Amino acid sequence: MSVPAPRPRPAVRPVVLGADIGAYATARTFHETFGAASVVLAGVSTWQVARSVAVDLRVVPGLTDPDRMVRAIADVVAEAPDVPHLLLASADWYVDALVARREELTGLPGEVVVPYAHTEAMARVSDKGAFTSLCRELDVPVPATAVIRAADGPDAAASLRFPVVVKAASTTAYHKVTFPGQRKVDRAADRAELAQVLARIDGGGFTGDLLVQEEVPGGDATMAAVNLFFGADGSWRFAQFGRVLLEEHTPGALGNSVAQVTGVDDVVVEQARRVLEHVGWRGFANVDVKRDPRDGVHRFLEVNPRVGRSGYAVTASGYDVARMYVDAFVHRTGAAGGVVGTNEHLFHVVPLGLVRRYVDDDDAALVRRLARSGAATNPLLYRAERDPRRWAAIAAAQLNQVRKFARHHPGRKQPGSYGR
Known part of the structure; x- marks a missing residue:
């Protein structure tokens, strides 16, 4: 009687803290690349992460308490101690908790990876006041x-x-x-x-x-962001510029990007890289900037020390964030040098018709062109999903976006203020 061959060891078991679109987009990335269902730890169940093939949802009341967080992670790791566990977060406060408890977490039985910068580097960029001082020190423009x-x-x-x-x-x-x-x-x-x-x-x-x-003048289209990735050794591995087309305008989510086009801006990418290299960054970062139409200069606003929802724009445009994490922090493979992403791709989390309605005519034409060429991605619309209840929830959420913009957006059309 033949003995079945042992199952191959999974490359990674992602553990994601949070239950927003960013958490789902991260889970989707790992599912697409490795076929792994990320363990998502959340204080409550939300439609964004519920009933998904990419998510193993665990509801943990009181997850924002660091002690409860550590216990929940320990329980997950104990289920498969022979598999590398990569701990990620979709909100700043979870990142801070992971960094603060790094020694305890990496001391758990098994291989546990916390792919974030050390406490000092995190403090210099996560605190917006300290970040502004750092930019001034490095002669990087700020308001x-x-x-x-x-x-x-x-x-x-x-x-x-x-x-x-x-x-x-x-x-x-x-x-x-x-x-x-x-x-x-x-x-x-x-x-x-x-x-x-x-x-x-x-x-x-x-x-x-x-x-x-x-206030730096200008509408949504003057906003932009740089996504960057650094290895466990601090080596710069990837950077990509993205120009915002449309942002949320509800009071609690003001400024969150809902449509963004990846592209090229060598000056802003170099400045963002220089700031993060100066503090010894590790892992992913998203740097928000705004172009001042009075002088054309991008002024740096803040750093999100994690993969946010717009981080999926990197994967959608052809640069695999999941692979970056596994290569740099699990396999610890060396990097031949940093890559600057140049592929043009439209990332959006609202209906394309809504995007076209609220941007200027030039950007509306850009949206149509990218959509027709297949270079547009909404991370929520993942074809691997099968549960009809999930698709119904997504459809309702997309319809709700139309209602929210009708209520909160300052105007149907905004003059294009982003010089091209």
Whole structure:
């Protein structure tokens, strides 16, 4: 009687913290490349990660508690201790928790990989105030900025010209408080409005640093991002520029990209790479910038220290993020040198008709051209999915996007402010 051949050891078992589109897009990437269903740990079940062939969903109440997070990860690793486990996060606060508990996590029985930068590097870029100072140190353009506390009042930002934008220096710290009228980003047209914004934040109990920045003019199409990847040894391996076409405008999600075209901008890519190399970065990063139409200069705004939902644009355009992680952090293979992505591809998480409706005529034509050539991808529309309930949830969510834009977007058409 023949003995069955042993099953090959899986290349990796991804463990993703979070339950948003970014978590799903990451899971899809690993499923496409390795056939692996990522273990997704989430505080609640959401339609984005439920009923998916790419996701092994585990609902863990209280997951934002670091101790509970470590226990949940330990339980997952114990199920398959002979398989490499790659720990990823779809939100900044989960990244911070993984980095803070790295020693404990990598000490679990089995192979556990935390593919993020060390604590000092993370602090220098994740805190928006520290990041702004770092950019100034390296002569990388940033908006005029004042770092203040809400209790300081508007006089603490008296050196700035209005309008200004206001946001927490630490996304993680801001996530820990909840109050009426809380927004990801606030805008103030004058001193009186700034006083109202600061009073609301102060009254909500947030005592951390705030960034007050002179607003860089321009609509959604002046925004852009650079996705970068560094190996476990700090070697730069990949970078790609992406120009935003359309962003969300709901108060809680203001600024999240919903349509982006990958392309080329050597100057911005070099600046982003220089900043992250300076601090000794590891893993993935997404750097947000905005092109100032007054002088054509991209001003650096912040770093997301993780693969966000728009990180799937890298994979969709032909550069496999899952393979990058496994090669650099699991197999520890060397890199022959960094690659700059040049393929043009449209990433979107809303219907293409909606994108065309809210962009200028030139970008609407670009959307049509890329869609017709097959160079457009919505990560939610994964053909491997089979559950009709999941497809129904996606259809409802896409319809809801149409309603949200009709309610919150400032206008049906915006003049193109991105010079080409």
